[in-house]
Amino acid sequence: MALGEAEADLAIINGSVVNVYNSEIEKASVLIKGERIAYVGNDTARSIGAKTKVIDAAGKTLVPGFIDGHTHIDGPYSISGILSYAIAGGTTTIVTEVSDVGSVLGYEGIVQFLASIKDQPAKVFVVVPPLVTLSPVTEEHAITVPQLRRLLRRKNVLGLGEVYWGDVVNGQRRALDLIAETVRQGKKVEGHSAGATGKKLQAYVSSGVSSCHEPISAEEVKERIKLGLFILIREGAVRRELEAISQIKDDDNAISRLAISTDGVTPEQLISDGYMEFVVQKAINLGFEPIRAIQMATVNVARYFAMDDDIGGIAPGKYADIAVIPNLKTIKAEYVISNGRLVSQNGQVLIPPREHRYPRSLWNTVHLARDFTADDFAIPVEGHRLKVRLIDQVTNLVTREEFVDMPATDGQLKADVGQDILKVAAIESSYGTGQSFVGLIRGLGLKRGAMATTDVWDCGDIIAVGADETDMARAVNRTRELGGGSVVCAGGRIVAELALPVAGEISTEPMETIAEKFRRIQEAVTELGGSSPNFGLTLAVLPSPAIPFLRICESGLFNLRENSFVDLIVG
């Protein structure tokens, strides 16, 4: 075709083409045959014929389709929901974790997620979640080395998902085995080295980790680049680091080992800001050279994942994944081409993502034998005054442990709204064991009511907190009725809810509906006194070994510094 012996299927003519390989911009036309680019240049006369669809990009700029190299799209939206926003904004490739669905359904959940990303108008690749968990129940259902080996054989599986550094440095056997297997297969091991430094960081990296998306400062970036890690700067739902890291915006050497990624976006962010186009625009606004910002969202990611023969640049032989934008500093996709097809124009999706029919096994994964009652949230104790270990909420993510003296009432420990001490429960709901644990948490602010959710990190539990045990029970029971979801109750009444009936993590409703329901949940919790700006996230991370340092699961309280379960009653 490049020889002019055949006609192009699609031609994008007269635009300015951003070349991520030589960092230059060239006035040129792009000829596309099938899914791939055949030619980039100005000698196109004989290749544009009657059957060629032509897009006139005069005055506009062509950039490679964006790649999100680290994110979580296995909820709360469906695959078609997120992909619609992705392609509308110019993102044509996503590399995602599957830790949410994986925590609930293990290997089967990952396999089913892989089915959902097939035959979509954008490329989705997966890293296999190691499912490192504090929960002994979830651990029993976590991914095994033979399961990982099977998954790594798939072309759309790029490696092992984020492995928290603490587990590796503590010598968690399964985590080390999964890493070793991935290294053996020559695939990527995604890192998660939040806060690690010096010898501990080196010990972590020496296990075989290839990347990290956790640096929050230029210094942390530099320490990791020096160790050979590839860095994905995070700008999304959980944290935003671009501004702090923009200090190194002129360090081309560092930038060649950097990507920008989302680490997950909320429905609300998708609607108000968009997806990767927002991150690229923000990098430019923060002073990164536009070409560098684009490279960090395209070729650098492709190269890191060893996919740069296929994607990441506009050149012959690459997949025709292209966004046409007004100019280099305005990241707003007017046309989006993915796999050689015009999939979106001016924000309107022309080729809608396939709505995946999630199989029966993914629905209604809340396995509780019976309804809960207020009594299920009692903490029976002996004695009148006790020294109690409670979870002290320091930020909306981080906790520490605190010891307080509490009185027993009717042989029980009660929530104490005056001291901002609430009940917190972790209820194993994915594997039917019926195990649960009730503790105490300080700093969440609720004056009344309760919230429960199946949308939690790193285990298959429901997390519930409340000022009132009856509301906690009502909320838990309602998540069960919904087949999964997040529920706020007050005065025995449901005041806000979002059903997540697929794996307890995914809603199949429209993005606007999901966002609105999230908004109402947050509004309702705030009205009940909740102080976290993202109360759902605060609950979600309570069982996660990723965040310091006193956590909870169905088997009790876990102190990450001591790497062991610890008692609620200490004296």
Added chain:
Amino acid sequence: MALGEAEADLAIINGSVVNVYNSEIEKASVLIKGERIAYVGNDTARSIGAKTKVIDAAGKTLVPGFIDGHTHIDGPYSISGILSYAIAGGTTTIVTEVSDVGSVLGYEGIVQFLASIKDQPAKVFVVVPPLVTLSPVTEEHAITVPQLRRLLRRKNVLGLGEVYWGDVVNGQRRALDLIAETVRQGKKVEGHSAGATGKKLQAYVSSGVSSCHEPISAEEVKERIKLGLFILIREGAVRRELEAISQIKDDDNAISRLAISTDGVTPEQLISDGYMEFVVQKAINLGFEPIRAIQMATVNVARYFAMDDDIGGIAPGKYADIAVIPNLKTIKAEYVISNGRLVSQNGQVLIPPREHRYPRSLWNTVHLARDFTADDFAIPVEGHRLKVRLIDQVTNLVTREEFVDMPATDGQLKADVGQDILKVAAIESSYGTGQSFVGLIRGLGLKRGAMATTDVWDCGDIIAVGADETDMARAVNRTRELGGGSVVCAGGRIVAELALPVAGEISTEPMETIAEKFRRIQEAVTELGGSSPNFGLTLAVLPSPAIPFLRICESGLFNLRENSFVDLIVG
């Protein structure tokens, strides 16, 4: 280990460590456990114990072991022969073509070569030769798609070897199928785009080619980088391009997509100059920043081949492949560590490469049914004067076609030493077909005698040239007696020879002996009037489709411009 909870096996202390990731140099010690690096830094006290072997590198510089990303080591030396020179000079990884052995033995030859590189003190990886050939006989035994698929499954097979651009652009079906299969497997397709430009180059690249080692100027490098290709600059036996390409020594953007490689080295070069250390030193001498020269021979190659999680830098988790050199500008290995072991010191090999026992099937691959006689080199013709197409040798590699009027003598065309017209024969010797072809060649200079060799490119033929048919027969018969090799005859006497009894390509003699025999062959040919500075190479490339433009094989003369066989007698 990095945590200081175990002792290092090997510690290289007090040196200056070149960090290819941040382009900086740090005074640090390197701790090694098993095959890999555990720690790089200065907090080593608790990790160096009684069982730790310590190398004091005070005042010296540590660089990653060099990687040759494009070469040919499947002859004329044995695998242990070349690897001894490699490790002595600081090269710890080689990516090689297997086209020489492959041409003679096809799939079986490649499998046997893969056996030879196992369990060696340096890493050797292979790209599968497509064995694109002009010879219909060799083509019948060339690699098939199912064979390629089997080979690509191996971890030490990185992709498809160099595919000449002409064949791709001409639509050679098997070449295109092999490329498509390699792209499907996500592995690399090594390019060979000598002289291609513009639309033809883009058509070639769009087939799926990932790299090129053929650019001979900065302009050619730039045109290829723009198309997304990775460039391996060649500095070795066939050509030397570093000087010309050193024009871009300050273009960091281009350099990030460049490697330096040998494309093959002769025994004489190994002995006099060394291996990759010579290429790196030359780049530095030509003005490349030393750190860039080192990156072009280490991390850049590793990244291109998607091996940079394992090799290419000195960092925790990477294989401990390290050369200790006097300083950044003096590339002379004082210690070489490969896979964590000290393999060489001051040029002395401490862990000798394994001498591979080549199996019976690789020996004596010259399959000629009988001895040749002078009559076998006759060119019988009808008529008295004929218009003849002869091969006109323009440089020692390039040929063109020339038409001359020649008289017939006794019903034959004879060599005409006065006009510098010799006989040239291509004799199929690998597959037992007994096919051969005799033509005429001008410009080789021989006044008497003959030379024959099994050491030829891209087909399984013997090539013989001579001023005398009896000497040609004697030379061919002697190569048969040797089981393969290169032989010079004059006056019915063998005046110089090198046996290549393994696959007709490999000598198992010491490197010095091979070099000396090559020297004597060249000396002998020169004495007979031979004008090529490397007469053996001139014969070797005569059947190659890689070099313009009138070539020869057992089936006749082949005109590359017309992409077809052409007649010897044209009128």
